[in-house]
Amino acid sequence: MHLKFTSTFYVLLFVLMITELGLAQDGEIEITGTVVEKGGGQPIAFATVLVGDKATQKGITGTTTLDDGSFSLKTEARNFFVEVSFIGFEKKRFDDLVPANGKIALGKVELGQDAQQLSEVVVAGEVSRTQFKLDKRVFNVGKDISSTGASALEVLNNVPSVNVNIEGQISLRGSQGVQVLINGKPSILTGEGGNALGTITSDMIERVEVITNPSAKYDAEGTSGIINIVIKKEEREGLNGSISLNTGSPDNHSFGLSLNRRTERFNLFSQLGAGYRELPSDVENVNRDLTDGTSISSVGEEFRNEEFYNVILGTDYYINENNVLTLSGNFAYEIEDQPSNTNFKAWDANDELVSEWERTETTEATNPKYQYELQYKSDFKDHEDHDLLFSALGNFFGKDQSSDFEDLTVFGEDRDGVQRTRTEFKEAEYTFKLDYTRPFNEEWTMETGGQYVMNDVSNDYEVEDFVLGEYQSNPDLTNVFEYDQKVMAFYGTAAYEGNKWGIKAGVRAEQTHLNTLLKNTDEKNGQKYTNLFPSAHTSYKFTDQVSMQAGYSRRVYRPDLWDLNPFFNIRNNFNIRKGNPSLQPEFTDSYEITSIYVLGKASLNFSVYHRYTTEVIESIYTFDDDVKISSPENIGTNKATGVEFNGKYSPVKWFTATTDLNYNRFVRDGSLGEQVFDFTADRWSGKLMAKIKMPADIDFEATGNYQSGYETIQGRTSENLFLDLGARKKILKGKGVVNIGVRDAFASRVNETETIQEDFSSYSRRQRGRFITFGFSYGFGKGEAMEYSGRRR
Structure with a gap:
C-alpha cells in the first residue's frame, strides 16, 4: 500500500515537472517599447503596434500606444514579427526577435514622417465631391477651393441643385421654402432674423447634405426639401487640430482654430472663430405710377459691415463601449454697422425733375446667439445599427438695433426730415427629439421616434419722427409683435435592403399650434392643425454601373415671424415689405426618379421630378402714393415638372469636369380678390466646374454659374451669369494649404427684377461685385494630414 502510494506520488511529480517545463517554453511573451518621432523625439500617442504571423503575414494581436x-502587449506566438505604424509616418518592422526571460524590450522606436503617404491621403480625400445615397446627396465642402474664406451662404451656392441670390435667399431646384438644418437639427444660426449663416465659414463645414425628398424621419418643414449643414467635429485619437487664416478684398478677414483631444473615455472638441467682413451693394430702384405718369428713382450704396465671433465647446463622454453622452454649446456674437447713402429723385408726368434729396442711414446692431445641446446615444450589442438617440436642444437669438435716418433736400420740393428706429428682438427655440432604430436582420430595419419644438418670439419695433425739435413716436409704425408656435411630431418607417433592391416607407404626424399677437393693438391670430406626411423611397441596382432610385414625400412650409409680422424696415421708405398675420401654410407633394450611371471615368445622374403645391405663398406688390409695398399672400396652386442632370468626368488624372443642369416648367393657378394670377413659365440653371492639377502641386478650379431669367407672378427676374475661380497649393509636407479665391470674377452677378401691373411698374437692381480672398490652413495632430479621418472608436 505504501509502495503504491509512493509510486503514484512520483508519477504525479514527474507530470508536474514536464508541465512546468512546457509552460516555461511555450508561455506568453511580453513586448514593450516607446514610439517617438524621429529627430524631435516627441512621443507618438495612439500609434499601432501589430504582432503578425510570419507564415500568413496576418495579424495575431495588437495595441495602441499611450x-x-x-x-505593452503579450503573445503566445513563436514565429512572429512586430510592426509599428502611424498615419503620416513610415512603418517600422522587427523580425527575428529573441525573448529573454519571456520579455522583448524594443526600447525607443523612432518613426520618420512619410511625405508621400501624407500626399496620398490628401488626394484620396479629394476623389469625390458628391455622393448619392437613397434619400440624399452629400456634398463634400472641404475640397471646394473657390469657397476659401467664404460664408456658409457662399458655400451653398456651389452645391448642386442649390442657388443663393444676392439677398441670401436659398432655393432648391428653383423653389424656395427650404429648411436649413445644422447637424440635423433646426438652429437660430439659419434664421432670417440676423445674418443668416453669417458666423459659419467654409473652414467649419465638413459637408452639406441635400435632401430633395426627405423620409418621414425628418422634420416635414420645407416644401422644396432640406439642406443639412454638418459642422466638423474631430474624433481622431490624441490631440488634433487645425488653424486657418483668411483675408480678402473688400475687407474679409477671419481666423479659425479647431482643437480636439480624444482619450479612451472623453472626446473634447472646440472651435473658435473671429472675423470682420464688409458686404457693399450698389442698389437702384425706380417706381412709376402709370396712372398719373409720375415716378420716384433712387440710386445708392449700402453696406453691411460685420464683426463676428463664434465659439463651439463640447465633449463626448463614453460611458462604456455602447453608451455616449454629448454636451455641447455654441456662442456667436455679431456687431453690425450698416451705413448707406441714397440719392432720390422725383419726376413729374413730363419726366421733369421735381425734387432731389439725399437719404443717409446709420445703423448699429448687436446680435448675441446661444445654442446648447445634450445628447445621449445608446448602441445595442446585438447589431451595430441598433441604437437609441435622445437630444435636447436650446437656441436663443437676440437683436438690439438702432437706426438714424436723415433726408436733406438737394433740389426743388422740401424733403428734409429726420427719423430713427429701435428694434428689440428676442427668440427662444427648444427642440426635444427621440429616435429609435431597430434592425431585425441584415435586410429589415424599423425606425420610430418623436419630436417636440417650441418657438417663442418677441419683436419690439418703434419708429420716431423728429418734430418741433424732439422725437415723437409714430403709432402707425410702432408695435410689439409676439409669435408662439409649438409643433409635436411622431413618425415611423420600415425599410428593406437586399443585394439589388431596397425600399423604405413611412409616415409622420405633426400637430401645429400657432398664436400671434400685436400687443399694442391687441390683434390676435391663432391656428391649429394636424397633418400626415407620408414618404416612400426605393432603389434597384441593375449592375455595379447602373442603378435607379425613386422617392415621394409630402412637405409643409409654415409662415415664420417675418412672414407674419405686419411691420417693416424704413431703410428705403418707397420700397417696403411687411408681413401678413393671416397667412396660411403651404403644402407640397414631391415625386422624383433618379438614374445613376458609372461609366469608367465618368459618372452621370439624371433625375425627373414633379412638385404640386397648394396655398402657394407669394410676395404680392401693391402701390400707394409712389410707395411699392410687398406683402406675402396665399395664391392658389403651382405645378412644377423638371429634369436635372449631374455629371462628372475625369479623362486624365490631372483634369476633372463636373456639371449640374436643372430645368423646370411650372403652371400657376391662382387669384387674389378680383385679380387672376394664372400663367405658365419655365426656368433653368447650370453650373460647370473644371478642376486642373498643375505642376508644383497646385490645383486650379473654375466654376461657371448660369441662372436663366424667369417670369414671376407679377413681373420678371433677369438672368445671371458669373464665374468663380480658385487655386490651392499644399505646403509643409501636405499639412498646410494656401488658397486664393475670386468670386464673381467679372462682376457680372446682378439681381434685377421688374414688376409690371396695370396701374404701376417698378424696377430694382442690386449688385455686390467682385470678391477676392486669400487663405491659409494648417492641420496638426501627431503628423496626421488634416483631411484624414483616422481610426475611430
Whole structure:
C-alpha cells in the first residue's frame, strides 16, 4: 500500500515537472517599447503596434500606444514579427526577435514622417465631391477651393441643385421654402432674423447634405426639401487640430482654430472663430405710377459691415463601449454697422425733375446667439445599427438695433426730415427629439421616434419722427409683435435592403399650434392643425454601373415671424415689405426618379421630378402714393415638372469636369380678390466646374454659374451669369494649404427684377461685385494630414 502510494506520488511529480517545463517554453511573451518621432523625439500617442504571423503575414494581436508613446502587449506566438505604424509616418518592422526571460524590450522606436503617404491621403480625400445615397446627396465642402474664406451662404451656392441670390435667399431646384438644418437639427444660426449663416465659414463645414425628398424621419418643414449643414467635429485619437487664416478684398478677414483631444473615455472638441467682413451693394430702384405718369428713382450704396465671433465647446463622454453622452454649446456674437447713402429723385408726368434729396442711414446692431445641446446615444450589442438617440436642444437669438435716418433736400420740393428706429428682438427655440432604430436582420430595419419644438418670439419695433425739435413716436409704425408656435411630431418607417433592391416607407404626424399677437393693438391670430406626411423611397441596382432610385414625400412650409409680422424696415421708405398675420401654410407633394450611371471615368445622374403645391405663398406688390409695398399672400396652386442632370468626368488624372443642369416648367393657378394670377413659365440653371492639377502641386478650379431669367407672378427676374475661380497649393509636407479665391470674377452677378401691373411698374437692381480672398490652413495632430479621418472608436 505504501509502495503504491509512493509510486503514484512520483508519477504525479514527474507530470508536474514536464508541465512546468512546457509552460516555461511555450508561455506568453511580453513586448514593450516607446514610439517617438524621429529627430524631435516627441512621443507618438495612439500609434499601432501589430504582432503578425510570419507564415500568413496576418495579424495575431495588437495595441495602441499611450499618451507618452509607451506600449505593452503579450503573445503566445513563436514565429512572429512586430510592426509599428502611424498615419503620416513610415512603418517600422522587427523580425527575428529573441525573448529573454519571456520579455522583448524594443526600447525607443523612432518613426520618420512619410511625405508621400501624407500626399496620398490628401488626394484620396479629394476623389469625390458628391455622393448619392437613397434619400440624399452629400456634398463634400472641404475640397471646394473657390469657397476659401467664404460664408456658409457662399458655400451653398456651389452645391448642386442649390442657388443663393444676392439677398441670401436659398432655393432648391428653383423653389424656395427650404429648411436649413445644422447637424440635423433646426438652429437660430439659419434664421432670417440676423445674418443668416453669417458666423459659419467654409473652414467649419465638413459637408452639406441635400435632401430633395426627405423620409418621414425628418422634420416635414420645407416644401422644396432640406439642406443639412454638418459642422466638423474631430474624433481622431490624441490631440488634433487645425488653424486657418483668411483675408480678402473688400475687407474679409477671419481666423479659425479647431482643437480636439480624444482619450479612451472623453472626446473634447472646440472651435473658435473671429472675423470682420464688409458686404457693399450698389442698389437702384425706380417706381412709376402709370396712372398719373409720375415716378420716384433712387440710386445708392449700402453696406453691411460685420464683426463676428463664434465659439463651439463640447465633449463626448463614453460611458462604456455602447453608451455616449454629448454636451455641447455654441456662442456667436455679431456687431453690425450698416451705413448707406441714397440719392432720390422725383419726376413729374413730363419726366421733369421735381425734387432731389439725399437719404443717409446709420445703423448699429448687436446680435448675441446661444445654442446648447445634450445628447445621449445608446448602441445595442446585438447589431451595430441598433441604437437609441435622445437630444435636447436650446437656441436663443437676440437683436438690439438702432437706426438714424436723415433726408436733406438737394433740389426743388422740401424733403428734409429726420427719423430713427429701435428694434428689440428676442427668440427662444427648444427642440426635444427621440429616435429609435431597430434592425431585425441584415435586410429589415424599423425606425420610430418623436419630436417636440417650441418657438417663442418677441419683436419690439418703434419708429420716431423728429418734430418741433424732439422725437415723437409714430403709432402707425410702432408695435410689439409676439409669435408662439409649438409643433409635436411622431413618425415611423420600415425599410428593406437586399443585394439589388431596397425600399423604405413611412409616415409622420405633426400637430401645429400657432398664436400671434400685436400687443399694442391687441390683434390676435391663432391656428391649429394636424397633418400626415407620408414618404416612400426605393432603389434597384441593375449592375455595379447602373442603378435607379425613386422617392415621394409630402412637405409643409409654415409662415415664420417675418412672414407674419405686419411691420417693416424704413431703410428705403418707397420700397417696403411687411408681413401678413393671416397667412396660411403651404403644402407640397414631391415625386422624383433618379438614374445613376458609372461609366469608367465618368459618372452621370439624371433625375425627373414633379412638385404640386397648394396655398402657394407669394410676395404680392401693391402701390400707394409712389410707395411699392410687398406683402406675402396665399395664391392658389403651382405645378412644377423638371429634369436635372449631374455629371462628372475625369479623362486624365490631372483634369476633372463636373456639371449640374436643372430645368423646370411650372403652371400657376391662382387669384387674389378680383385679380387672376394664372400663367405658365419655365426656368433653368447650370453650373460647370473644371478642376486642373498643375505642376508644383497646385490645383486650379473654375466654376461657371448660369441662372436663366424667369417670369414671376407679377413681373420678371433677369438672368445671371458669373464665374468663380480658385487655386490651392499644399505646403509643409501636405499639412498646410494656401488658397486664393475670386468670386464673381467679372462682376457680372446682378439681381434685377421688374414688376409690371396695370396701374404701376417698378424696377430694382442690386449688385455686390467682385470678391477676392486669400487663405491659409494648417492641420496638426501627431503628423496626421488634416483631411484624414483616422481610426475611430
